[in-house]
Structures are given as structure tokens and as C-alpha cells.
Amino acid sequence: MADTDEPEKKRRRVVELTEKMVVDGGSRDGGEWDGRWNHINTFLERPGPFTHPDFEPSTESLQFLLDTCKILVIGAGGLGCELLKDLALSGFRHIHVVDMDTIDVSNLNRQFLFRLKDVGRPKADIAADFINGRIPGCNVVPHFKKIQDFDESFYRQFHIIVCGLDSIIARRWMNGMLLSLLVYEDGVLDPSSIIPLIDGGTEGFKGNARVIFPGMTACIDCTLELYPPQINFPMCTIASMPRLPEHCVEYVRMLLWPKEKPFGDGVGLDADDPEHIQWVYQKSQERAAEFSITGVTYRLTQGVVKRIIPAVASTNAVIAAACATEVFKIASSAYIPLNNYMVFNDVDGLYTYTFEAERKENCSSCSQVPQDLHFSPSAKLQEVLDYLTENASLQMKSPAITATLEGKNKTLYLQTVTSIEQRTRPNLSKSLKELGLLDGQELAVADVTTPQTLLFKLSFTS
């Protein structure tokens, strides 16, 4: 080949390559191809009779979704996988996903971003990889972490947050976090400090999707009564009067295991260890036989120990889709968002019920109303603790109570650190007066259900 030919050949090669890139869609800047966003453009570029009052048709809205809008997805499980797919195919490219779990075989019937080879790996990582590989240009950033590992500076960067959680505690924490980001100036809420929260939940064939504008619409705690507390079997039933196969399993889990320590001292029951479950299953069968109870199966045993909630792909698809539609509506102002709660059930036909959940005037989380605690000065601290955990609107899990006494911050009771629990336990049987608490005193309560400390005002009853 003559030297003089080289530059021409090189130029031709470059031209070919560029042409090829155009046809194939290229990959460097997201691989666009003709018509890619046709199915959502009509909603962004065209005026319509049902659009949000703020909506302005424009060819730039798509760019906002693609380049600027930042969405946080909490959970990469049944709902999370669906949410990531839905958002990616709706034009969202800057998506973060947080999930502290690793993949289990039993996830594979619905968490479609995972395969058998992924078992044991972090859900967030695998989910992000799959979406990024399947949807060119999408940039899902995974976080193999708990939501509590992040602070306001992390959450503040997102335009919208969508939750696909399986825990009420986590939901309440998220709720509290977004409420803590709100900025009030002279008692007026600054709208730019509001991050909308879309929350989805499913259980078997039932599910719900809701839209929360923190500080403006009903928050998770405003409607806490919609989530009734989990009922556990009474101890006397488990200990001496079993009637159902479930009672037998609970007996083995709660009473026999700590007594027999079948896998060694200090080895707790690992619900994910098949050997542990096998032991529980055998012992449960023995217990059941003692009382002529039938029905203990391996499946039942595992269900009780792991508190398994049945789940299918279809319900998760429906609820996640509804949530993602709301994300799209809010991000694009294309339509008025769901106001504000949808319930779904497809056991008998398909049933939905859509209603506006109301804010609670004295909500412990989102109202600015200080919470009162009414107790007699002779009431024991234990009573206050019981109230915090049992009251339907509070439903705290392990509240830590502190108060300012004689100018110093004193921990009255704290459960989550063993040494402090032991030290403060005697306070539970002391009366409020004995502890030096005064009428009108402020008590600060911290709990896993909220990232912020809640302040209560103590009012003595006579």
C-alpha cells in the first residue's frame, strides 16, 4: 500500500464508522435511535384538555427527563425491579437505587432482573447492571446500603423518591426524613423544599399506591391506622396450649431453640439456613404430635419462622406501574397526580378504590402541633413506654426517652444498647415524680421509625 493512500483510506474508514454508528444508534451518548421516545412524546409535546394547569407542551421536557431529572428508588425487590424498568422506559436516566439485601432463590419468581447465578449478590448492584445493559443510556447508580446509612445531603439531591419497601418501619423512616428536609419561613412552607414521595406496597393479590407531598398532603404517619399492628400469638398459647400447627412452630422458635441451642451456644436461629429450618420443622412435628395437631409441613414451618408474605409478579407489576405513572406525571407536569391513595385487589375480578387520605391535624410526624403526653405524676415510666409503643397513632418499636433535668440531658430509658438498657431499666418502675420530671416538661423520644427525635410535652393529670 502506497503511503499517500493511507489518509484517504483512513478518512473513508472514519466515515464508514460514523455512518455505522448512526444506523446502529451508537453507544457513547446513550444510543438514540429514531422513534425511541415516540410513545411518551405525545404526552410531553402536545397540549390536551386534562393536563395539569402548570403544563406547557414542549420538546424540551423530554430533555429534562433524560438529562436532569433525578429519581431515587428505594428497594430493588419485587416492586423495585418493576420500578426501575418502568422509569427507564419512561425517559428517566438518572436513577439511584438503594437496597440492603442480597438475592435469594425465592426472589426469582418475580424479581426479573436477577438470575440463578446472581443468588447471594447485592440486589441493588445486579438490578442496576441489568437495567443499564438493557436500556442504552440509562444510568442506574446502585447503593448496597440501608436507607438509614444516608443523611439529608443524599436525599436532598432527588426530584422524586419512589418506595418499594416491605417494611412499615422503613417507610416511616423515609417519611420522617423527607419531612425533616422541609423549610419553613415565617411559618410558611417553601415549596422548593418538598420532595414528592410515591409509595407502593403489595401482599399477595393486594396492593396500594399513594402520592405524598410532605408537608402538604397526608403522610405515612397520618394514616398509620391503615396498617394495623401485627398480632402475635399469646405466650400461654405457645407455651402450654397449642391448637394450630403455627403455635407449634412458634414454640420451637421462641422457647425450645433458646433452651436447646441446637447449633451451639450463642448461635441464633437463622431463618435463611435450611438446616436450622429443618431442625425447627422436626421439633415442631414432635410438638404437634404431642397435642394431636395436624398440618405441620416444611412450607408452613418456613412461613412462620420467616414471616413469609406470599408474592407474585402480577401484583408487583400493577402497583409499580401505577407508581411510575405518578412519577412521570409529577416530573413532566403532564397530568394532575393521583390524589392520593389507590388500593388494589384482584382476588375476585379486579377491584380498585381511589380516595384522598386526609392529613391528621395532630400527626406526630407532619403536623407542627406538639404532642402531649398525659400522665399522673405517680404513673411509672413503664406506662409512658407502653403508651408510645401501643398507641395506634405512634406504634413505636423501641423508643428511647430523654429529658433535660437540672440543665443536663438525661437518658431515662434506652433499649437498643444493652449496657444502657441495663443501667436505665430501674427507671421503668419509678414514678415520673420520682424521676424528677415536672409538669409541662419536654421529653425527647428517638425511635427506629423516625430519623428525627420527636418532642412530647408532659402534662400531669391530677
Added chain:
Amino acid sequence: MAATKSAKEQKYDRQLRLWGDHGQEELENAHVCLINSTASGTEILKNLVLPGIGAFTIVDGHKVSGEDVGNNFFLNNNSIGRNRAQAATELLQELNTDVSGNFVEESPDKLLDNDPEFFHRFTLVIGVQLPESTCLRLGSVLWNANVPFLVCRTYGLVGYMRLVVKEHTVIESHPDNALEDLRLDQPFAELKSHIQSYDLEGMGKKDHGHTPWIIIVAKYLEKWFSEHNFQLPKNYKEKEAFKQLIRQGILKNEKGTPEVEENFEEAIKNVNTALNPTKISSGVDDLFNGEQCNDITSQTPAFWVMTRAVREFVQNDGGGNLPVRGSIPDMIADSEKFINLQNVYREKAMQDASVVSKHVESLLQSVGKPSESISEQDIKLFCKNAAFLRVVRCRSLAEEYSVETVNKDAITCSMDGADGEMVLYLMLRSVDRFYQQHSRYPGVYNYQVEEDISKLKLCVNSLLQEYGLNVSVKDDYIHEFCRYGAAEPHTVASFLGGSAAQEAIKLITRQFVPFNNTFVYNAMSQTTATFQL
């Protein structure tokens, strides 16, 4: 006994807890046909492939376009230009190696022309984004072949499903809030004598506080009967008085204050439902009076043979009642008392089931079929669910679309709330009309939107006129449906995908109850409605 679960059992664990191993077996024996692997189609299939459907076949003559890839998780840009059925099958197959994925690169119209019997092999046919003419042709073929047909479409922010099945019987409907079958108003002999074995007054304190509430209510009911001419407490006042009667039975300590007896509290709490007279629901009664139940032949499906057998039982052996269900709720009681009481109900249920079994046997004999054709297990399951049997019968598409048989009432009544889902149904029918006339949907290109509004309005009016529907459709909806440009946004397709897949699973597993027969989803308001058209 092997305690290690198979890989499949582990994978499907969460859904096995909903429809059981037998439901899963039905699913794995099913072969579903999907027509058109657009986003709605692939989302439906995804939700069938993940739970382990036996096989699927995609029928689609289209080539993958750029816009197809944009909203479809199971197409990628490498497949642009390839046949859509094949491309989608690859990525759907990859979801679950248990499933057998197949494709036919052909339009459904061609298949209907050349080989309509192609569709006879399927457990269920799901038609997605079908033009009206194809839909009706296919509907007719499948109706005559008795193959269930599920029509689905996503049109802008509207989702639509239509179920077409002649008759679908459900034994395990799994009702959410089923009343217990305790027979307290008319205790059977064994229950009576078991109740008699208790002497509440003569019991020790521990036994008294651990006697099942069913026994307590029964005992006090006996007292009440003797004082009220054998009439159940009927109204609120009488029920309150009855509850008081029970409350007085709570043991008192030496000071005369009542002890804490939770079982008595349970009894009082359950009075309202426990005293409901045992009777057969109108739904089940209708089944007993139906044609299929009356005319048993050798072709009669097992469901109807068993229904007839239960009817025989009700009339001859059950004193007008269904076979005893055999289950009781958990209640405060010591183990022995509870288990003994439970066994009384269980044994009666077994007895009743075996009487029903005899009826099944003689019915089968009378039409020359072996008694093994219906298993003991099936009969037991049937008896346990006798109060919850359901039958779904859908009208054909021909009936829905014919001017003579259109369900005018359903349409006009639902149009009372002019912004409900029915107007969306009428708009879908109208855009179909537009497609028939113009060979395209309205507003696909920006420049078409304005001019198509008046054209679409003509279609709406001609539709309403043809069917004699005295309703009005707001211009806003006509505008909105032009605006949609027949777009298929992924989130709406995905909502439909979940909904349709679950209905398909209900049809295949014969558990839970399918909708009847038209379902509309409005993603703007996040509301839905079901109509029987």
C-alpha cells in the same frame, strides 16, 4: 421425608403459598398464545413466564421498529428490522428456562385465512392491540372452539381488557371474608352430643376459662331456646340480651367481681356472626337450578357432576344444608378441648363428603363413566368449597358488537357519571371505527391531531347513533384520544400486563375468580371499572 426442597419449589415458593402445588401444575401444563408482542404483550407474558407457564407462542407478523424498542423491555435496538415475534421470544425465554418459548412470524389475519384451527391447541389466547376486524374474526373462531380469549389493549393512558369465555367454573374461589360454617343454629347429632358432654356449671375454674367459645354459645343458646320458643335471637335487642346472658356466666371470685375469661369475651364478640342461620347462598342455589346441573350426560364436566351430587345431598341427606365444611377458627381453649371440637367438625365433614361421593358414583354410573373419573380428593375439595362455588359466563364479542344484542342499559347507566370509565370504552370503540375508515388511528403524527378531532367526532356520533345510545361524549375526550396518537406508554402497558396476566392465571389454575367481562383502567385518575357488556 425429604426436607430439601427442589429448586423449582424454592423458586416458586412465594406463589405456591397462593395457588398450591396443584395450581402450579395447571400452570405448567398450559400453553398460552400471545398475538402481537408490543409492550403490553410482552409485559403480560413476562408475568406468565416468571411464575412458570408451561409454554407460550407469540404470533406476530410485524418487524421491530425503533419506537417498538423504545417502550418494550424485551426488544433491544439490535432487533430493529427483525421479526418482532422472534426478537421478543428470545428475551422472554431468557427469563425462565423452565418455560418453552415459541414464535410464529405471521399475522393473525393470515392464520385465520389459512389455518384457523392453529388456535385450537392453546389453553388461552391473548390478543393485544388488535384491530377490530381481526379481533372479531378471532373471537368467533375461539368461541366456537371453546378456547378462552383475553383481549387487551393500551391506548394512551387507557388500559382495556375483555374476557371472552363461555363458561368458567371455579371451585377454589378463596373468598376474602368467608363466614364460618358452625351450624350453631342447627347442630348435627355429633355436635349436639359433644356439646352435651360439657357441664359449664360443674367445671373447675381452669376448664371453665379454657372452654371453646363455640361450646359456650351453644350452651347458652340451648338456654335461650327453652325460654324463647326455640327461636334464635333475631334483632339487635335480642342479640344484646343473649350476650348479657353469656356475660352472666363468667365466673366470679369470692368478692363477686368477674374473673378474666377471654373465652367468654370471644363468645360474646362472635354472637353476631355465630347465630347467622345456616343457609345456602343464592349464588349456589342458582347453580343447583341451572341446566348443566339438571342434565347430566357423559360429556358433563366434573364440576357439574359434583354440583349435582351435592344437590342430591342437600335434598336427601343434608336436611337442606350443604356438606359441613369441617373447619373452625382458632379460639382461646386448651389444646385437648379445641382439638376434640375440631375433630367433631372434621369427622362430620368427612362423613358428608363420603355421602356426596356415593352420589357422584351413582351419577357417573348412570352415564356409563367409571367412578375413578372423579377422585376422592377432588370430591373432598369440592365439598369443602361448596359454599364458595363460582361460575363465570361471558357474552361473546359478537353479542357485544351486534346492534340487536348490545348491552344498552349497561352503557347508558354507567354514562350517568359522565367522566367515568365507560366514556373511555366508547372512545376505544370510536377509534376502532376511525381505523376502519382511515386505515390508521387518529393523531399519530403531530400535524394530524387538529384535523382528526372532527373526523373522530363523526365516528363517535355514528357509533352512538348506530347502537341507539342516548348518551353524550364530551369533546374533551375526543380531543384527548386524538392527542394520544395511539401511543402505548410503558407504565400503562405494564399495569395492564400485571392485570391481564393474573386473569390468565386464574383461568388456567381455576382458582380465584376472573372478571366478567370488560375492564377499563384510567391512568389519569388511577381508577378502574368493570362492566358486563
